[in-house]
Amino acid sequence: MRSLVAVIDHVLHGAVLPGCEPRAPNLQENSSHILQELALVRGQACAKRALQIAAAGGHNLLMIGPPGSGKTLLARSLPGLLPDLAENEALEVATIASVVTITGYKTAWQQRPFRTPHHSATAVALVGGGPRAHPGEITLAHRGVLFLDELTEFKPGVLDALREPLEAGEITISRASYRLRYPASFQLLAAMNPCPCGHAGDTGHACSCSPERLRSYAGKLSGPLLDRLDLRIEVPALAPAELLEPQQQATDWQAIRQRIAAARSVQLQRSGKLNSALGLEELQTTCVLERRQRMRLAHTMQKLGMSARGIHRVIKLARTIADYEQRANIATEDLLEAVSYRRCQLLQALHR
Ligand SMILES: [Zn+2]
Numbered sequence: 001m002r003s004l005v006a007v008i009d010h011v012l013h014g015a016v017l018p019g020c021e022p023r024a025p026n027l028q029e030n031s032s033h034i035l036q037e038l039a040l041v042r043g044q045a046c047a048k049r050a051l052q053i054a055a056a057g058g059h060n061l062l063m064i065g066p067p068g069s070g071k072t073l074l075a076r077s078l079p080g081l082l083p084d085l086a087e088n089e090a091l092e093v094a095t096i097a098s099v100v101t102i103t104g105y106k107t108a109w110q111q112r113p114f115r116t117p118h119h120s121a122t123a124v125a126l127v128g129g130g131p132r133a134h135p136g137e138i139t140l141a142h143r144g145v146l147f148l149d150e151l152t153e154f155k156p157g158v159l160d161a162l163r164e165p166l167e168a169g170e171i172t173i174s175r176a177s178y179r180l181r182y183p184a185s186f187q188l189l190a191a192m193n194p195c196p197c198g199h200a201g202d203t204g205h206a207c208s209c210s211p212e213r214l215r216s217y218a219g220k221l222s223g224p225l226l227d228r229l230d231l232r233i234e235v236p237a238l239a240p241a242e243l244l245e246p247q248q249q250a251t252d253w254q255a256i257r258q259r260i261a262a263a264r265s266v267q268l269q270r271s272g273k274l275n276s277a278l279g280l281e282e283l284q285t286t287c288v289l290e291r292r293q294r295m296r297l298a299h300t301m302q303k304l305g306m307s308a309r310g311i312h313r314v315i316k317l318a319r320t321i322a323d324y325e326q327r328a329n330i331a332t333e334d335l336l337e338a339v340s341y342r343r344c345q346l347l348q349a350l351h352r
Contacts, residue, residue, distance in 0.1 A: 034080025035253040041070045041077075042245075043238050048074070050233045050341060052256060055081040056263040057320030058274035060166070060188040060228055062151070064346045065235030066198045066205075071191040074235065075147045076114070078189060081253075082145075083261040084110040089143050092183065096135060096142055113144030115186075119153035123161045128182055129173045138165050141186035151192040152220040159222045162188070166228050169277070187276075190229065192221075194346040201346050202237055218350040230276070230313045232344035263323040275320045283312060287319045293335055300339055314338045 001007050001017065009015035041048070047063065051074055054061040063071045085093060090110045117126055117137040128136030138146060148154060165171045169185035194200035196217050200207040209217070226232075267274050271282055278286060289297070301311050315330075318338035322330045 031080045031084070031257060032254070034077050035257065037073060038077035038080065038253055039250060041073050043242050044070055044074065044235060047233055047235045048251075050231050051078060051081065052260060053317070053321055053324060053341075054078070054187070054189075054231055055260045056324045057267065057317065058187050058264075058276040059230040059317055059320065060276070061190070061231045061233070062226075062229040062344075063189075063191045063233055063235045064194050064344060065191075066193060066202055066237045069235045069237050071235050072149060075145075075149070075189050075191060078145050078147075078187070079112045079114045081257055081260055082112050083257075083264060085112060085143055093143050096139055096183070100135060100140065113141050114147065115141040115144070116147045116149060119148075119150050121154070121158065123155075123158045126158055127161045127165065127171050127173070127184075129175065133173065133175075133178055133180055135182050136171070136184075138162065138171060138184040138186055139182040142183045144186060146186045146188050148188070148190045151190040152217060156220065156222055159225050163224055163228070166225075188229070191235075194234075195350070200349065201234070204237065204239065214350060221350075226347075227307060227309055228313075230317050231341040232347055233341065234344060234346055259324070263320070263326075266323050267320075275316045275323070278316055278319075280312065283315060287315045287330060289315070289330060289335070293330070293332055296332070297335060297339075304339075304343060306342070310342065314342055317341065 001010070006015070006017075010017055038048075047070075050061060053059065055078060063074065065071050087110075093113060094109070115137045121137065124130050124134075124136065126137050128134055128139055148159075151159075165184040165186075166188065169183070170181055171184045172179070172181050194202075195207055195209045196213055197208045199205040200209065200214075264274060271278060271286055275286075297311065297314070300306070306314070314335075315338070318330045318334045321334040321337050322328075325331075325334070327334070
């Protein structure tokens with residue numbers, strides 16, 4: 001600005017600064033180029049369905065599959081499936097972005113953040129802190145997605161630091177010189193190989209890992225973190241015949257995006273929050289199960305050795321599937337689908 005008068009005009013009277021004319025963001029463009037990439041992922045119908053359910057209720061998702069099966073591409077497309085941020089949410093995200101001075105850290109207005117910290121990241125880089133109380137990756141991912149690729153390569157202590165923010169949606173950092181709270185309400189997406197060599201469960205290749213190597217690999221997965229990943233899905237390598245098959249009729253991802261937005265708004269109207277954030281009391285009023293369904297679930301819980309937290313997460317997931325299918329009540333098939341996302345054979349094989 002050239003003069004103090006111009007400053008006063010701007011602050012008191014809202015005069016528009018030269019070169020800073022407000023411009024309506026092109027929201028359509030934000031999501032459509034991401035969705036175009038998703039259209040390039042061949043096959044993987046189960047993974048695509050799971051991605052939609054995760055998006056529809058804000059649930060955390062783990063993808064397990066060999067290198068090159070499309071896990072990263074699928075993960076990157078999640079922000080494109082989520083509705084644009086509301087004005088007040090966009091302000092929160094922009095405020096966070098404005099206090100961070102990482103070079104090249106930019107966010108598009110009303111677009112959800114997508115953060116992909118490298119597996120060498122420290123706990124401070126992930127959750128925040130340090131001498132200057134820097135917000136961490138989880139705060140930069142607020143209202144968006146945090147993607148942890150190669151989950152088993154992260155140091156266990158680093159992943160344990162995620163437990164508190166995953167429950168609370170915020171992080172409290174205490175140091176000798178300060179104590180502060182940062183928002184950290186994010187959706188967690190993770191990916192990993194099924195074993196160190198990457199070929200476990202692959203019909204085309206034999207796995208060359210020794211039992212000891214598999215055991216130590218399984219040991220790198222933090223149980224409490226795994227418990228908080230509601231959907232665990234296999235993303236298998238495609239057989240050559242599937243790769244060569246002509247592309248089936250194109251999926252209308254914009255229509256799917258609208259369907260996801262509709263399911264989310266049903267939840268927000270009903271409980272003021274997404275299903276993934278429902279508390280225990282809200283669970284009882286919004287996720288009512290019939291006696292038959294409760295008995296069936298209790299049986300599954302026993303068979304799978306599921307924790308109480310695990311069972312609550314399954315019920316919330318079933319509620320989301322029902323919302324996505326526009327059902328007022330949870331159907332038994334919704335419940336079964338939710339349970340199926342909890343039991344991943346590749347994971348079970350690792351822990352055998
Ligand atoms: Zn292997």
